[in-house]
Amino acid sequence: MALYRDEGVVLRTYKLGEADRIVVLYSRGRGKIRAVAKGVRRTRSKFGSRLEPGSIVQLQLYEGKNLDIVTQAERVVSLEAMRSDLDRYGRAAIILEVLDASAVEAESNPAMYKLLTGALRELDRDGNRLVVPAFVAKYLILEGVQPRVDACVRCDESTNLTTIQISEGGVLCRSCPGGEPLTDGARRALEQLLQGRVRHVLDTTPEVVAIELETLVAKLVEQHVERKLRSSSVLYEQLQ
Amino acid sequence: MSVYAKPVEVLIDELGRLPGIGPKSAQRIAFHLLKADKIDAQRLSDAVVAMKEKVSFCDRCFNVAEGEECTICSDIQRDQHVLCVVEEPKDIAAIEKTGAFRGIYHVLLGAMNPLEGIGPDQLKIRELALRVAGENITEVILCTNPNLEGETTAAFIASKILAPFELKVTRLASGLPVGGDLEYADELTLGRALEGRNTVS
Numbered sequence: 415m416a417l418y419r420d421e422g423v424v425l426r427t428y429k430l431g432e433a434d435r436i437v438v439l440y441s442r443g444r445g446k447i448r449a450v451a452k453g454v455r456r457t458r459s460k461f462g463s464r465l466e467p468g469s470i471v472q473l474q475l476y477e478g479k480n481l482d483i484v485t486q487a488e489r490v491v492s493l494e495a496m497r498s499d500l501d502r503y504g505r506a507a508i509i510l511e512v513l514d515a516s517a518v519e520a521e522s523n524p525a526m527y528k529l530l531t532g533a534l535r536e537l538d539r540d541g542n543r544l545v546v547p548a549f550v551a552k553y554l555i556l557e558g559v560q561p562r563v564d565a566c567v568r569c570d571e572s573t574n575l576t577t578i579q580i581s582e583g584g585v586l587c588r589s590c591p592g593g594e595p596l597t598d599g600a601r602r603a604l605e606q607l608l609q610g611r612v613r614h615v616l617d618t619t620p621e622v623v624a625i626e627l628e629t630l631v632a633k634l635v636e637q638h639v640e641r642k643l644r645s646s647s648v649l650y651e652q653l654q
Numbered sequence: 655m656s657v658y659a660k661p662v663e664v665l666i667d668e669l670g671r672l673p674g675i676g677p678k679s680a681q682r683i684a685f686h687l688l689k690a691d692k693i694d695a696q697r698l699s700d701a702v703v704a705m706k707e708k709v710s711f712c713d714r715c716f717n718v719a720e721g722e723e724c725t726i727c728s729d730i731q732r733d734q735h736v737l738c739v740v741e742e743p744k745d746i747a748a749i750e751k752t753g754a755f756r757g758i759y760h761v762l763l764g765a766m767n768p769l770e771g772i773g774p775d776q777l778k779i780r781e782l783a784l785r786v787a788g789e790n791i792t793e794v795i796l797c798t799n800p801n802l803e804g805e806t807t808a809a810f811i812a813s814k815i816l817a818p819f820e821l822k823v824t825r826l827a828s829g830l831p832v833g834g835d836l837e838y839a840d841e842l843t844l845g846r847a848l849e850g851r852n853t854v855s
Binding site: 426431432457458460461462463464466467468489492494497498499500503504507510511514644645 | 801840
């Protein structure tokens with residue numbers, strides 16, 4: 415039973431009782447944390463807007479038996495642009511949901527934390543459509559399940575790669591049957607994202623390819639977390 | 655083997671299902687009712703039954719109503735041109751208490767929350783569009799909660815639903831609670847309070 419400090423991103427919140435919320439956080443030092451923020455729903459709460467999904471906060475928490483209790487929260491970055499822009503919020507919601515679906519409590523992963531905050535900051539800065547694909551590519555690498563896109567997963571052929579078979583974890587060449595169609599532009603962009611050339615892809619990829627990539631990475635990530643992403647089906651498709 | 659007589663046990667279980675009432679409170683309420691006059695208990699049970707039988711959602715604004723229309727919709731004294739959009743019927747009560755609004759309402763019965771899978775289709779947003787198209791409304795005030803879900807909902811309604819109509823769309827202001835200290839205000843609220851400052855002289 416002690417107080418501890420950590421920095422974290424609010425992944426989602428649930429209402430609890432009259433005026434409290436359970437806040438699910440992804441923290442730098444402790445991985446996923448579930449904590450109670452008392453009285454956040456009151457207008458005069460000391461937490462105000464700080465504990466809403468997507469905020470990056472510096473926290474002091476009190477270790478409880480089951481759930482921890484948030485005693486203080488200070489803002490690190492406010493993602494203000496996200497609050498008024500539906501597209502950006504929709505994209506952020508996907509990132510948060512992916513982390514919530516796969517992160518394990520009390521298992522810290524600083525690289526993942528850095529990726530998460532980096533993606534959210536970039537999204538808040540310019541809201542590029544490719545932030546989600548870039549995030550997913552890096553995320554799949556960190557999880558150790560990156561798809562193979564430089565050669566056919568069945569026969570190692572490295573030319574005429576025209577389809578992707580998500581359940582087999584990579585692209586297929588023209589002579590191997592099955593899979594969903596994949597344009598060469600999208601395949602190359604994904605390959606570059608997996609190689610870490612994020613800035614290059616963000617700056618040079620045309621809109622059509624970005625849209626294709628966006629749908630593709632949603633499927634890739636759904637395959638990994640083994641469930642359908644709610645946010646991609648709700649807000650995202652509404653806005654396309 | 656239950657400690658109490660069966661009917662008492664059943665009542666404790668039922669009370670225990672209510673929000674905010676734990677087993678101990680349920681037990682206290684049950685024993686209070688046991689000791690109380692029969693007529694008091696009867697009044698309570700009648701009130702519960704009557705509420706469930708008579709009250710439903712207003713056909714027009716989805717506020718809770720006795721009959722087809724709620725008291726606000728059937729009040730012709732109210733300004734029929736200004737429409738206030740809220741998340742829950744209890745928000746209407748909060749706004750009515752201010753006495754500062756004399757228009758009509760529309761209740762969405764929730765807010766968009768992509769992380770929970772709640773989108774515009776689960777809310778009364780289509781009905782709102784129909785009302786705006788059919789009634790003579792000149793201003794829509796978006797009074798959803800000032801949290802992420804409420805703001806997403808407001809942004810969605812403003813940009814995707816109300817954009818084609820020629821009317822004034824306003825959003826509730828954000829600022830400091832009266833009676834609070836400045837130093838405890840969070841950055842976002844204080845920032846918005848500064849943005850929306852009023853001229854004094």
